[in-house]
Amino acid sequence: KSVIQLKDISKSYSTDENETKVLSHVTLNIHEGEFVCIMGPSGCGKTTLLNIAGLLDVPSNGNVLFQGEEVSKASSKRRAELRRSNIGFVFQSFNLIDDLTVFENIELPLVYQHVSPNERKFRVDKIMDRLQLSHKKNAFPTHISGGLQQRVAVARAVVSQPKLILADEPTGNLDSERGREVMEMLTNLNELGTTILMVTHSTAASDYASRVIHLFDGQIVTENLNKGK
Numbered sequence: 321k322s323v324i325q326l327k328d329i330s331k332s333y334s335t336d337e338n339e340t341k342v343l344s345h346v347t348l349n350i351h352e353g354e355f356v357c358i359m360g361p362s363g364c365g366k367t368t369l370l371n372i373a374g375l376l377d378v379p380s381n382g383n384v385l386f387q388g389e390e391v392s393k394a395s396s397k398r399r400a401e402l403r404r405s406n407i408g409f410v411f412q413s414f415n416l417i418d419d420l421t422v423f424e425n426i427e428l429p430l431v432y433q434h435v436s437p438n439e440r441k442f443r444v445d446k447i448m449d450r451l452q453l454s455h456k457k458n459a460f461p462t463h464i465s466g467g468l469q470q471r472v473a474v475a476r477a478v479v480s481q482p483k484l485i486l487a488d489e490p491t492g493n494l495d496s497e498r499g500r501e502v503m504e505m506l507t508n509l510n511e512l513g514t515t516i517l518m519v520t521h522s523t524a525a526s527d528y529a530s531r532v533i534h535l536f537d538g539q540i541v542t543e544n545l546n547k548g549k
């Protein structure tokens with residue numbers, strides 16, 4: 321079963337003077353339970369591809385199906401709805417809100433989903449316990465280490481039990497030990513059934529994926545299955 325299908329998508333940005341083609345005829349099928357990694361040099365279109373797969377952006381041409389539903393021409397409201405209930409995002413820059421506590425940051429997606437306060441507390445406590453964050457519950461993001469901040473970002477991405485996690489350079493700002501911790505967290509979530517699509521430069525990170533896709537100048541050039549994964 322497919323979670324995301326990109327069918328012959330292209331993406332261009334145009335200004336008054338010229339048009340930049342960022343993605344060209346990309347076809348990609350992400351199956352339920354997969355851990356897919358996209359690699360490629362800076363500027364090759366990785367983030368653009370991730371944004372389209374995450375329903376944050378739409379292609380100029382081609383089709384995007386989310387769980388079988390055609391979304392490339394859906395309203396931004398419908399896309400936001402699908403995102404909210406199905407997709408968790410993890411970024412290199414963590415994207416935590418500085419004046420909310422760790423608890424409140426993790427709680428945020430559930431607030432957006434109108435989950436009741438009691439249920440929110442139950443779910444946030446549970447995920448904090450699982451990711452060993454409980455002792456930092458009332459701390460503010462700027463007062464904890466980068467490794468812990470990324471752990472909070474992962475907790476926030478998974479607290480609503482999304483079907484799909486999109487991760488853009490999740491280890492980009494971490495040393496190798498903290499990076500390994502984050503990758504092990506993602507692997508663990510994948511083993512519990514969450515589909516993961518990740519973009520990275522790091523071969524240490526891509527080793528955790530079950531499929532590695534190389535993008536070059538907006539096109540998929542190679543696809544490899546990771547043996548033993």
Ligand code: ADP
Nearest residue numbers: 333340342360361362363364365366367368369
């Ligand atoms: P990567 O993530 O692989 O570094 P990106 O997807 O961020 O690549 O960007 C690919 C290309 O698209 C870059 O040349 C970038 O400058 C261009 N680009 C990205 N977003 C926009 C935008 N909103 N407007 C114009 N050009 C953009």
Ligand code: ADP
Nearest residue numbers: 376396397399400401403404407409411429432
């Ligand atoms: P709305 O504007 O309708 O409230 P948003 O697009 O702000 O909807 O948010 C919907 C979901 O998409 C949220 O869960 C949010 O985390 C995610 N999201 C929105 N914009 C971005 C972005 N630029 N980067 C990452 N995630 C985003």
